[in-house]
Amino acid sequence: xxxxxxxxxxxxxxxxxxxxxxxxxxxxxxxxxxxxxxxxxxxxxxxxxxxxxxxxxxxxxxxxxxxxxxxxxxxxxxxxxxxxxxxxxxxxxxxxxxxxxxxxxxxxxxxxxxxxxxxxxxxxxxxxxxxxxxxxxxxxxxxxxxxxxxxxxxxxxxxxxxxxxxxxxxxx
Numbered sequence: 001x002x003x004x005x006x007x008x009x010x011x012x013x014x015x016x017x018x019x020x021x022x023x024x025x026x027x028x029x030x031x032x033x034x035x036x037x038x039x040x041x042x043x044x045x046x047x048x049x050x051x052x053x054x055x056x057x058x059x060x061x062x063x064x065x066x067x068x069x070x071x072x073x074x075x076x077x078x079x080x081x082x083x084x085x086x087x088x089x090x091x092x093x094x095x096x097x098x099x100x101x102x103x104x105x106x107x108x109x110x111x112x113x114x115x116x117x118x119x120x121x122x123x124x125x126x127x128x129x130x131x132x133x134x135x136x137x138x139x140x141x142x143x144x145x146x147x148x149x150x151x152x153x154x155x156x157x158x159x160x161x162x163x164x165x166x167x168x169x170x171x172x
Contacts, residue, residue, distance in 0.1 A: 028069070029061070031068065032061045033064075035064050040057070042131045042134075048134075053156075068123055071126075074118075074119075075122065079115050082114065083111055085097075088100075132165075133162045133165035134162050140161065
């Protein structure tokens, strides 16, 4: 009987743990939705649908959440390197890492502020690059024959165009 109870508890815990790993915190989810609304407004509904396909908004949000998580991880690595860099102050007006990024009311969390600022900048840069690329592709698409030659005639051609342009956009 004990084995059955333990097995049942494990069977219920595994799916819950798997779900927890795939959900984004509410702030990340909200920021992703806001970014997708901004993108849709900037490029128009038709281009948004061409870029993201059916259920475009959901796909956009999912991609934005993945990008935000990747940007958070990269920012953490960058900020940890900056935090331990003995030459940080020399490159930042004589300010230490904690002085440069500031502290919260408890006098700590310069690392968290660095990660937040760095990740947010990367998120905004990607959004701006995507919007600029989509607008450029929208213009290119006016010449259907040339567009098809460059990116194909499949339904994902617009996405290929945008992706190729975003990859060549320098990041800050």
